[in-house]
Amino acid sequence: MTAQTHLPKIMPYGDHAMLVDWSIGEFSETINDAVHALAAKLRQSGKYSEIVPGYDSLVCVFDLAVRTGETTKRHIEDILKQNLSRKTEVDQIAEIPVHYGGENGPDMERICRAAKLSVGEVIALHSRETYRVCMMGFIPGFTFLSPAPQALHHPRLETPRAKVPAGSIGIANWQTGIYGLESPGGWQIIGRTPLSIFDSKRDTPFLLNAGDRVRFVPQ
Amino acid sequence: MTLTVLHSGTQTLIMDAGRPGHRHQGIPGGGAADKLSFAIANHLVGNRWDTPALECALGGLHIRFEKNHIIALSGAQMWSQNQGLNLPLNKAVPVEAGDILTMSFTRAGCRAYLAIAGGIEAEPFMGSVSTYMPAKLGGLDGEALKTGAVLRIGPKQDEPQSLPKGHTPILSNHVVLRAQQGPEWEALSDSAKRYLFTTPFYATAATDRMGTRLKGDQLTLENPVNMTSSPLLPGSLQVPPDGQPILALVDGHCTGGYARALQVIQADLWLLGQIAPGAAISFRRSLAEDAAAVLKRKNSFYADLIPGFSF
Structure with missing residues (x-):
């Protein structure tokens, strides 16, 4: 399925x-490329605050005093009619050291139980993949990666934690x-990296960018 | 041109109009949580509306002025006094070198804005001095003001102004927000859809600039939503599986994974900054065709008074 044949829903x-919203219930590199290509075009227009x-989705914020939802929707539709192919540039494969389990990974046991795997097997599975950075966001430096191996898939917590330490590596x-x-x-x-992903004092505050590749290295 | 923080209060932050345009990097626009009260305070002392000022949550700020200044307070009523004399809200007043200003605890609303002619000077990050504590950005070292902090005041900009009667917002401990359906509205059960617009919720102690966890009737989801993380905006009401909704505020997360049930309309976003722990919150349905007219009325109400300001 390509982004061209799968048209997104555009809704207020x-x-x-x-x-x-392209959501097709699973991850697609093609769709993630289309999302970033649409984002680039919208950004070029200079018409939107965010x-x-x-x-597999994109939110475009406008000033209701200046534009309507209808004109924004038409603008998005016009861009989507163009060919949104975008070459994915792989800048680097970043190696991220990780301390898995224990106090660094308080939900490791739950994942092991659900997957019927040992801690070692979960670590081996999770660190085997080379992941793609699909988006940054949520909070500064939060790095959203391409899918984890199927066996590790697990829903979010019923009630979110009030505090998750910096560098924590999770599954949702x-x-x-x-x-x-x-x-x-x-x-x-399930684990934690000592690397600082975001540091406003550094010349480049963000360690990773959308499009990068990432590999976890168990410590 | 300085002032000294004698007591920092519950949480006092340096704020300006924020740093919009970086949500895709996970950096929220932030800035003054109640943009209207912030703009009014600045306008009264003759500052541009977006000049850095102090945002004091809940109360308790005590400061000493080291020079003569013109100041104005706006937003939550905290029964402030200068040298023991009551200070009016929404009025520019002179203070003298050595004067001590004290703010008590809020009676209605959550945040008071203290603007000083000339504004507070601080180091900007990404074009704004607004404090964003989760990433330690802006303000003084990205943190809330500490007792003993010394703040520099910039050069005076313009003459003090006054606001015509009826132009000052009246805050209440029952915050009524107009809202429209969010993208995952259909994931809610019928009873949840009904409760959202009919019963009040209460802001729990888990309330800060990022968001407020609400307590109220249990909101059930028709189907469990295992969402892929998707962008989230200030004023979005998310419903996690436990049925206790979370309202995203000015420093709210840039993406979320729980059902987005409601979105507060642009004209009412300023009120999000006045939700104190314990406040009652009601959502009122805003029809799609009404929201633009509501915003236009509110913008034109202040357009001639505060140059450059809009909701």
Whole structure:
């Protein structure tokens, strides 16, 4: 299935934003490419206060005093009619050291039970993949990666935690990702990296960017 | 041109109009949580509406002025006094070197804004001095003001102004927000759809600039939603599987994974900054065709008074 044959739904998100939603219930690199290509075009237009791409969705925030939802929707439809192919540039494969389990991964046991695997097997599975950085967001430096191996898929916590430490590595359904900062959050935490993903004092505050490749190295 | 923080209060932050346009990097626009009260305070002392000012949540701020200044307070009523004399809200007043201003605890609303002619000077990050504590950005070292902090005041901009009668917002401990259906509205059960617009919710102690966990009737989901993380905006009401909704506020997460049930309309976003723990919150249905007219009325109400400001 390609992004061209699978047209997204475009629907109002309240009175001052539009949601473009491709969601097909699974991860698709083609769709994630289309999301970022649409984001780039919308950003070029300079008409929107925020353009926030996701895995398979995008939110475009406008000023209701200046534009209507209808004109925004038409603008998005016009862009989608063009060919949104985008070459994915792989800038680097970042190696992320991870301390799995124990106090660094309080949800490791739950994932092991659900997957009927040992801690070692879960670590081996999770660190085997080379992941793609699909989006950044949630909080500064939160890194959303391409799917974790099927056996590790697990729903979010019923009630989100008030505090998840910076560097925590978690699972939410098929997603896996890294908390760039301490924050509240509902992902199942299986490990933690000592690397600082976001540091406002550095020349380049973000360690990773959408499009990068990432590999976890168990410590 | 300085002032000294004698007591930092519950949480006092340096704020301006924020740093919009970076949500795709996970950095919320932030800025003054109640943009209207912030703009009014600045306008009264002769500052541009988006000049850095102090945002004091809940109360308790005590400061000493080291020079003569013009100041104005707006937003939550905290029974502030200068040298023991009551200070009016929404009025520019002079203070003298050595004067001590004290703010008590809020009676209605959550945040008071203290603007000083010339504004607070601080180091900007991504074009804004607004404090964003989760990432330690802006303000003084990205943190809330500490007792003993010394703040620099910028050069005076313009003459003090006054607001015509009827232009100052009246805050209440029952915050009524107009909202429209969010993208996952259909995931709610029929009873949840009914409760959302009919019964009040209460802001729990888990309330800060990022969001407020609400307590109220259990909101059930028709089907469990195992969402892929998707963008989230301030004013979005999310419903996790436990049925206790979370309202995203000005520093709210840029993406979320729980059902987005409601979205507060643009004209009412400023009120999100006045939700104190314990406040009652009601959602009122806003029809799609009404929201633009509501916003236009509110913008034109302040357009001639506060240059450059809009909701």
